[in-house]
Amino acid sequence: MVDLRIKVKLFAEVREVAGLSEVEVYVKDGSSLIDVLNELSEKLGEGFREKVMDEKMGTPRGEYKFSLNGVIMHEVDLRMKLKDGDVLAILPPVSGG
Numbered sequence: 001m002v003d004l005r006i007k008v009k010l011f012a013e014v015r016e017v018a019g020l021s022e023v024e025v026y027v028k029d030g031s032s033l034i035d036v037l038n039e040l041s042e043k044l045g046e047g048f049r050e051k052v053m054d055e056k057m058g059t060p061r062g063e064y065k066f067s068l069n070g071v072i073m074h075e076v077d078l079r080m081k082l083k084d085g086d087v088l089a090i091l092p093p094v095s096g097g
Contacts, residue, residue, distance in 0.1 A: 002029045006036050006082055009089040014064075017047040027082070033066070034059070034078040036088060052090065065091040 003026045015021050025039045037060060041049040054061050059078060066073045067089040068082075082088070 004084045007087045012092045017051045018044045032079045063093040
């Protein structure tokens, strides 16, 4: 199978935990969004996993949003297949006052 190169952009608290604003991950052809998130957890370590993932559910925490190629995903399908060169952004919760 061919590897897919996915660029992932990290913001705010996720960037702080990862120590990076952008990272590339390589996954197998036919990989889904959850596969990319699991690969990120392996690559970026425990801090990322604890911040972004719900360990009991094996899914991202509900407060995080995602965009794919600049389009915000209002309904996240973790089984959605990604393509080589896709750009995924992990958007942390927004707060303010």
